Amino acid sequence: MPAMSTGNFTVKENSRVDFHSHTNCSDGGLSPQELIERAVNFQIDVLAITDHDTTSALSIARSYILEKNLPITLIDGIEISTSWQGFEIHIVGLNIDETHPALRQLIEQQQLARENRATAIGEKLTKVGFTEVYQQAKQLAGQGSITRAHFAKVLLQQGHVSNLQSAFDKYIGKGKRAYVKPDWCTVEHAVDVIHQAGGSAVMAHPVRYDMTTKWLRRLVLQFKAAGGDGLEIVLPQMNNEQRQLMLSFCLEYDLLASMGSDFHYPSRWSDLGRNLVMPEQATPVWQQWQPNP
Incomplete structure (x- = not known):
């Protein structure tokens, strides 16, 4: 994987990256400062903070990195909740302009x-x-x-x-006594706003949605038709069949690939950067961030 230059940084060949994490600004267990410290301790080179429907952690994390002069690059991100055919689908926006009016309105x-x-x-x-x-x-x-x-x-x-x-x-949970159906925006709206904010729209953890492969393919096709950029195809807990299916979707539908731990808090099963290796056949999402020559 060659080094990729973006508008603000370079993702080097052997960089450790994690493009999906949360703080206590949404449902994570760590403050933005604690998350950054943990990422540095885990030798993460590039980290995206992608809290649910908020960007409030980004300025805190950015200031902390500068204050402590920490060796980590922060990707401005968000995870937007959407509704599709009765399912709650999450769309991650990466490398966004958090101040864009359309994004502020959607938030x-x-x-x-x-x-x-x-x-x-x-x-x-x-x-x-x-x-x-x-x-x-x-x-x-x-x-x-x-x-x-x-x-x-x-x-x-x-x-x-x-x-x-x-x-x-x-x-x-869905169908239980205290479940309330969410009133989220559509997949199309989320993708459009992410693009308006200059970011890349990535479908979060497709393998975790409780649907058949046939329905998942329908979802991916509609996401692609909406202008979606990529799929999150590498997570800490995936079997080989899931990895192959996600890679095949990227290759078949010409979608970029992302990977992330979906970190919320330390656990035995998942942590920042764990088991995140991009398949050689996949085209990483950060290629889209390269400046025009």
């Missing part, structure tokens, strides 16, 4: 949708018999984006479930 709309959904989830959990779940979830979220993960943490803290996944399986 405002998405945050309003998040707040309305969180209120409705809280009301349903109250009817189940749980108290002050919404208030505590808001407290956990702080100034960041409130997500179902915050509700899961509260249910765990209150002793209603034995682990975070059980909260989704029993109460807030």
Whole structure:
């Protein structure tokens, strides 16, 4: 893989990169400063922070890198929630201009949708018999984006479930008693806004959506038709069949490839940069960021 020059930096051949991570500005467990420190300790050269429907961590992380003179390059990113055929599909925007008016407007709309959904989830959990779940979830979220993960943490803290996944399986997952259908934007809208903001639109973790290969292919085709740039084809936990399927989609539909840990907090199963190796046949998404000669 040759070195790739972008507008602001060069991705060298042996660089360790991670293009999908979260902070406590959305549903991550670490502050932007703590995430940067962990990335440096893990010898990550290029890191994208891609919080859910917010870019508030970016300026904090950027200032911290400059203040400490840390050897890491930050990619400005975001993970936008969208709705498609009853599924919640996440589109990552990479190398974006976080100040672009169209992006700021979409973030405002998405945050309003998040707040309305969180209120409705809280009301349903109250009817189940749980108290002050919404208030505590808001407290956990702080100034960041409130997500179902915050509700899961509260249910765990209150002793209603034995682990975070059980909260989704029993109460807030799709089809469960406290599930609320989200009012997200469309895939097309997300891709368009990312492009307006000068970024690359990448479908996040396609293998994690609960759909058949036939439906996944339909999703990829519609994403491509909408102008989508690439697929996240490398994640820490993937089997060989999944890796081959994702690579085949990129090759068949002429899509770029991205990779990321989707890091939220330290765990035994996943961490920054773990098992992230780009297949030789794939064209990395950062090739799109090269300046015109």
